[in-house]
Amino acid sequence: MTEFLQAVDHRKILHVDIDAFYAQVEMRDNPKLKTVPLGIGRDPDQHHGHGVIATANYLARKAGVHSAMGSIEAKRACPDLVFVAPDFDKYRQISVQIHAIYHEFTDTIEPVALDEAYLDVTENKMASPTLAAQLRHRIWQETGLTCSVGVSYNKVLAKLGSEHHKPNGVTVIPRELAQDFMLALPIKAFRGVGEKTLEKFQKLGVKDGRDLHAMSLDDLRVYFGSFGDVLYWQARATHFSPVKDRSVRQSVGKESTFEFALHDRQQVEAAFKELAEKVVQNMEKRKLLGRTLTVKIRDDDFHTQTKGITLADTFDLDPAFMTRQAMLIFDDCYPDEFSVRLLGLTFSNIVPQKYEAVTLF
């Protein structure tokens, strides 16, 4: 166990969180919004009272507006609140831009939301606080956005670090300070502690990390089942979960080469359908969606053409639909005779189907 602990404790992990992401993007694109309380969500007056706040800027937060709040309630809390409808397409594109910057530092990236990710930079020789500073500078340079970064040797501490100095801050929690940090932490700030757990803790008189640290592993298991183990180790500033490499791929595709050239349109259609099925399988396995579908065609003369279609929204993962789109492009390239040696189908402009919640182990 000691050896294992030493190994996991020598990791260098960053947790990056773009500050009030959607709100910050809208303020960047329309500076007038910087000086008003801003809620990203539908205006209830224009949508029959519907709408939910996705993100609020810091002025709105001061007035008591927070994310997941109904728009009406938000307006009640802050009558001057300015509503801007979310533009998820734009946010996804910026997220892709930010991921490209992450890749300058490491390939071990675990996104947890469009604006949040863990990076394992253990392999990088530079000191982690330096890396955090450089990363923040690069994101600012490329996108004009600020972020908060937590630096530590495990994911829980890195995340707590990024929450510690928000917005636009860096918090480094080294090994020698980690235990004290956890002892002083209010119990509700521990990862995975929701309302139900909090109630139990209140009944037990557990208010912070120090009280939690005093509980035995057996007692924690009795009260919380297997989550008791997670709590026990968290109180000891120990967390084993690796940064799960789920960085978003740039493209997912498949190609087929034919020994005998295809001359028949039906053969081409069948080949595209087979490729589409394989690509869909792959996309589903990786829980991804794509906005651009690119068709590659190589003929007998080794002449290669690639043409793509980009949709405003992502493609449905439907092989029949993809085949029809591919055939439209194909017919456009070869209205008459053809002799095809290779066909390919590729999705790019990739986004995750949905981000999974942070798991503790």
Ligand SMILES: [Mg+2]
């Ligand atoms: Mg954020």
